[in-house]
Amino acid sequence: MSASTSLKPVLPPDIKAMKGNTPVVVLTAYTTPVARLVDAHCDVVLVGDSLGMVIHGLPSTIGVTMEMMILHGRAVVRGAKKAMPVIDMPFGSYEENPAQAFRNASRLMAETGAPAVKLEGGVHMAETIAFLTARGVPVMAHIGLTPQAVNTLGGYKVVGRGEEAEKLMEDARAVEAAGAFSVVLEKVPEGLAARVTQALTIPTIGIGAGVRCDGQVLVVDDMLGLFTDFRPKFVKRYAELGRSADEAIAAYAADVRARAFPAPEHAFPDVLPAKAPK
Incomplete structure (x- = not known):
């Protein structure tokens, strides 16, 4: 049963139980109105640290702070009634030690009300994941391309080709053994992602990892086409809202300059019309 037809909020055990059954549907959201839209159709609403780039215009996710994640996390939790909110742990908030x-x-959980967090890293973060899960913090893991490590990786490239394949498999097994309830596979070759999915007992959530994962996640702004100059290979655009918004704003600007807006029906009269006698 998907989140859209469930009578109760989705929680980590529900997502884990979807392994090999109905694909897990995940989209990001950073605001209450978008969270409400996502909530109606998805199983998980991810408050991704991608908000640094999407909302705040940062060049990467590295500058995102705890305060930013809490602010947007609260907004999303207010809008999500069925889909499970998961909040990214920002760079520098978890790497030092468990x-x-x-x-x-x-x-993050206490101040937003979200029931789970997501963090990046495989083998080297297994001890931390185990520490968190043993203390009541459900963890969605994230391996493959990990955007917070983009400077170390040398860019937003595919991870898992050649000799990297076995390392990625080790990362996947490590986060599963540590207690993660699911794992995001980002920019992983399709065949390797299928192998990982088959090997694990927890759901894999793909982004640029092919159709054979247990679920999929996209940045909502990407799939809605809000950015007219950004077209990653792994994104399918389901709308072109950026183009529509540009046309609407241009029409508004033209109406204002031509004094065509506001029209009489958009203005308030100086005197209210007299009421008709009863």
């Missing part, structure tokens, strides 16, 4: 990760993860 205790630091728990302090910040518990803060």
Whole structure:
């Protein structure tokens, strides 16, 4: 049963139970109105640290802060009634040691009401994931291309070709063993993603990882076409809202300059019309 037809909010065990059954549908959201739209159709609404680039115009996710994640996390939780909100842990909030990760993860959950967090990293983050899950923090893992490590990786490239394939498989097995309830595979070759999906007992959520994952996630602004100059290979555009918005704003500007807006029906009279006698 998907989140859109469930009578209760989706929680981590529900997502884990979807392994091999109905594909898990995930989209990002950063505001209450968009969370309400996503909530009607998806199983998970991800408050991604991509908000740094999408909402705040940052060049990468590295500059995103805990305060930003909490602000947007609260907004999304207010709009999500069925789909499960998952909040990204920002760069620098969990890498130092498991205790630091728990302090910040518990803060994210307590101050937003979200039931789970997501963090990046495989084998080297397994101890942290185990520490969190043992203390009541459900974790969605994220391996493959990890955007917070883009400077180390050398760009937003495919991860898992050649000799990297076995390392990625080790990362996948490590986060599963540590207790993650699901794992995002980003920009992973399709065949390798299928192997990982078959090997794990937790759902894999693909983004640029092919159709054989247990679910899919996209940045909502990408799939709605809000950016006219950004077209990643792995994104299918289901609308062209950026183009429509540009046309609407241009029409508005033209009406204002021509004094065609506001028209009489958009204005208030100085005197109210007299009421007809009863």
